[in-house]
Amino acid sequence: MVGNAMSNPRGLDxxxxxxxxxxxxxxxxxxxxxxxxxxxxxxxxxxxxxxxAAISGLLPLDEGHITLDGRVLDDPAxxxxxxxxxxxxxxxxxxxxxxxxxxVAENVEFGLRSRKTPRRVARDQAIEWLERIxxxxxxxRKPGDLSGGQAQRVALARALITEPELLLxxxxxxxxxxxxxxxxxxxxxxxxxxFAGPRMVITHDPTEAFLLADEIHxxxxxxxxxxxxxxxxxxxxxxxxxxxxxxSNLVHGTAAHGIVxxxxxxxxxxxxxxxGHVLAAIHPRAIIIDRHQPDGSPRNVxxxxxxxxxxYGDRVRLQAGGPLPLTAEITPDALNDLGIVEGSAVWISIKxxxxxxxxx
Amino acid sequence: MTKRMDSSDRRKRRPPVVLVVLAALGLFVFVxxxxxxxxxTPWRDLPTLLASDVVVDALRVxxxxxxxxxxxxxxxGVPLAxxxxxxxxxxxxxxxxxxxxxxxxxxxxxxxxxxxxxxxxGLIGEPLNQATGLVFPFSIWxxxxxxxxxxxxxxxxxxxxxxxxxxxxxxxxxxxxGAGRWTVLRRVTLPMIGPSxxxxxxxxxxxxxxxxxxxxxxxxxxxxxxxTLPLAVFVALESDRGAAVALSLIMVVIxxxxxxxxxxxxxxxx
Numbered sequence: 001m002v003g004n005a006m007s008n009p010r011g012l013d014x015x016x017x018x019x020x021x022x023x024x025x026x027x028x029x030x031x032x033x034x035x036x037x038x039x040x041x042x043x044x045x046x047x048x049x050x051x052x053a054a055i056s057g058l059l060p061l062d063e064g065h066i067t068l069d070g071r072v073l074d075d076p077a078x079x080x081x082x083x084x085x086x087x088x089x090x091x092x093x094x095x096x097x098x099x100x101x102x103x104v105a106e107n108v109e110f111g112l113r114s115r116k117t118p119r120r121v122a123r124d125q126a127i128e129w130l131e132r133i134x135x136x137x138x139x140x141r142k143p144g145d146l147s148g149g150q151a152q153r154v155a156l157a158r159a160l161i162t163e164p165e166l167l168l169x170x171x172x173x174x175x176x177x178x179x180x181x182x183x184x185x186x187x188x189x190x191x192x193x194x195f196a197g198p199r200m201v202i203t204h205d206p207t208e209a210f211l212l213a214d215e216i217h218x219x220x221x222x223x224x225x226x227x228x229x230x231x232x233x234x235x236x237x238x239x240x241x242x243x244x245x246x247x248s249n250l251v252h253g254t255a256a257h258g259i260v261x262x263x264x265x266x267x268x269x270x271x272x273x274x275x276g277h278v279l280a281a282i283h284p285r286a287i288i289i290d291r292h293q294p295d296g297s298p299r300n301v302x303x304x305x306x307x308x309x310x311x312y313g314d315r316v317r318l319q320a321g322g323p324l325p326l327t328a329e330i331t332p333d334a335l336n337d338l339g340i341v342e343g344s345a346v347w348i349s350i351k352x353x354x355x356x357x358x359x360x
Numbered sequence: 361m362t363k364r365m366d367s368s369d370r371r372k373r374r375p376p377v378v379l380v381v382l383a384a385l386g387l388f389v390f391v392x393x394x395x396x397x398x399x400x401t402p403w404r405d406l407p408t409l410l411a412s413d414v415v416v417d418a419l420r421v422x423x424x425x426x427x428x429x430x431x432x433x434x435x436x437g438v439p440l441a442x443x444x445x446x447x448x449x450x451x452x453x454x455x456x457x458x459x460x461x462x463x464x465x466x467x468x469x470x471x472x473x474x475x476x477x478x479x480x481x482g483l484i485g486e487p488l489n490q491a492t493g494l495v496f497p498f499s500i501w502x503x504x505x506x507x508x509x510x511x512x513x514x515x516x517x518x519x520x521x522x523x524x525x526x527x528x529x530x531x532x533x534x535x536x537x538g539a540g541r542w543t544v545l546r547r548v549t550l551p552m553i554g555p556s557x558x559x560x561x562x563x564x565x566x567x568x569x570x571x572x573x574x575x576x577x578x579x580x581x582x583x584x585x586x587x588t589l590p591l592a593v594f595v596a597l598e599s600d601r602g603a604a605v606a607l608s609l610i611m612v613v614i615x616x617x618x619x620x621x622x623x624x625x626x627x628x629x630x
Contacts, residue, residue: 058532084535097533101551110547111537162538 010034011198012166015064016054018047026050026222027064032166032198039201039213041233043241047222048202049094052170055200056091057084068198069165085114090164094171096155098143104154105130105139111162129157133187149180156191167192167199173208182359185211207281207358210234210250218242235319235327240312249282249326255357265324268299268352277360284317284329286354290347291338298349306344309335320348394612401609402602409606417584418592418607424500425575425588426568429507430515433564437515438550438557444516445523463513470509471577478505479578502579503586507568514563522556523549562622566615 011033018026026047032038042048053059055066057073060081066073068089073082098107109126113119130136133153143151152172159167172188173181189212192199201212209216210230218226218233218241226238234250237243253262258272260280267280288294294301304322316335318328326348330338340346402409409415444456462470478485478496488494496502530552534544550557572590579586581595589611596604 053532056532056536058535084532085538085540087536088538089536091533091536093529093533097527097529099530099534099548099552101554110534110539114534114537114539114543114547158537 009067009070011036012055012066012068012200014055014066016051016066017061017063018050018054018059019062020050024222026054028217028219028222028224029064030200030217032200034197036215037192037199037201037213039203039209039216040219041203041206041209041216042219043204046219048204048219049170051219052091052168052202055166056089056168057082057087088162088164089166089168090159090162091168092152092155092159092170092172095175096143096151098146098151098154098158100143102142103139104135104141104143104146107143107154108157108161110158115162125161126157129161133157147180148176149184152176152184153187156188160191160195165197167195167197169199169201169212171203171205172201174203174205188212206234206248207250207279236310237312237317240315243284243312243315243317243329249284249287251280251282251324252360253278253280258352260355260357262324265302267324267350267355269355269357270353271357274357274359278357279360281356281358282326282350282354284327286350287326287328288349289318289328289330289334289338289340290349291340291344293347294349296349297351299352300348300350300355302348304346304348306340306342306346309340309342318346320346322348397605397608397612400601401605405602406606406609409602410610412603414583414587414592414596414603415607415610418587418589419610421500421503421585421587422569422589425503425507426565426571428500428504429511429568430561430565432504432508433512433515433568434561437512437560437564438519441516441519441523445520459516460513462510467510467571467573467575468577471506471574471579474502474506474509474574474578478502497578498580498582498586500585503575503588506574506578507571510571510574511564511567514567515560518556518560518563519553522553522560525556526552558622562618566618569611569614 011031013031015029016026020026024047028040028047028051030038030040040048040051050059054061054074061074061076063076065075065077068087071082072078072080073087074080099110102110105123105126108129109117109122112122112125117125127136127139130139133156135150135153135157138146138150143154146154152175169188173184176184185208192212201209203209203212210233213230216226216228216230216233217224218239220239220241226233226242228236233242234248251260251262251267253260253267255261255269255271255274255276255278258269260267260269260278262280269280288298293303302323304320304324304326306318307321307325308319310317310319311332314331315329316332318330318335318340320326320328328348338346440459444452444459475482475497477483478488480486480489480495480497485496494501496505526549530548531544534548539547570590571588572594575586575588576591581587581591583592587595589607593604593607593611596607
């Protein structure tokens, strides 16, 4: 196990096996080189929190190993278990878990003070970090008085100030409202790119995974069900869960007056106020497929060719080419009724209200 | 014509009369003894009574014993609460039962048990006496031990509750930031259970101050050495009613002052 890690001493290498009672066992393998962001994407109860706890040192492994830059953090077979405080892993917890009785500055300097850094030095560095995250005007606030976005930045600074060797983000955007999420995603992307070590994002939100990660590991019921780039996962989902959750069509474009322009194509959307660069998401099941030009209410109607047909049990995914390549999902019965084969010409229609748009 | 109502009046519905009457009777249960005490207070002689040897001695013994018992409860009770809340071991429910036993045990029985254990002829008291010459009964230490026995459960229960309600993720977060177990305890756990700790200390101290049965059984009733305020009141009722009232008044004033001070500081929601 450990020998395996030695062949790749830089970054994180882990096989996490943790049993929770008789019914649930987490068993996932992960390898993250420095400078790379890997997302662990899965539904609640899939074992994501268990993985976070195991890597950060709050839960011992039952089997497997964790090595970080060649250091063995946990190895039940070799009877090695490094306590959390010695692991040098920066964790941004879900809901941030800022210490409510300490001020913002005291929260940020906590890691340094725990390492016996002199009070003065720690405070100076904390102030420096607060400047970097744009919160240097509130060092004496208590976390309870911060907005969700501010709290997230404080949590990030608190984790990064100790210069950890791995950055672990647990549902970093889940606690935020939609507008804050957009701003913070950008902040987060910046900070992630400045962090040289391996980075790991745990999330149940596919959009978060697509935008932050270089590589996505999908976790379902304690096991990894698919590994790939965001495009791999999105376009070629291997399980129904991924198809449902992560299979949305994402379209980058520019919005104005209720229209998103992407390349030469225009999409009508319900939101007439949004402007600028946007990301439009269209669920495959929201796309209606016809053989003849429909005359209903949908605002977006165009003709396209079916390039590829993939069967997933009780549903079928069609990859449509044409002006805007999209993935649509229909039932096998519908496929038969419509007599669609690869190469068929079809009409695509999408109601404007089925397109969700977020500023990018 | 319908009566016009202010919007704030409309929102306040009149509470049921029966409940209000019963609540008032409930309050009288607390107020009437106090009124009786105040009615019998010899206000003119009060300064002299308060300065008498019996009162001053009892006040001194009571303060030393109750504060000492509170301090010992904090030093031993917080770790006990931590172990009960955080360490899983066989027989934990038995240990918890032993801890709360003094709450339901008649204090006199507790005092008798202490006598059999720590008395001059007691199980531990005898060898301890032979080895060190220490004697607990009829000494201030006896008073402190008796008070600790009956009062520490309040601290353990309250602090254990606080620890159980504390989200363990805070301690986990501190650990990932490089804090060792002592640092976590000192900088995260204890400050975060501060309100529980304060409430526990206050209840412990109040119980220690009012302790009677175990003290009189185990430590005796020697003025200046083991006679606390409650013991002095009991004795004075037989001999000098004025002194009994004065002593009682002191206890009421001390208790009320502490309660009100704590309420403003910590017990906002209690």
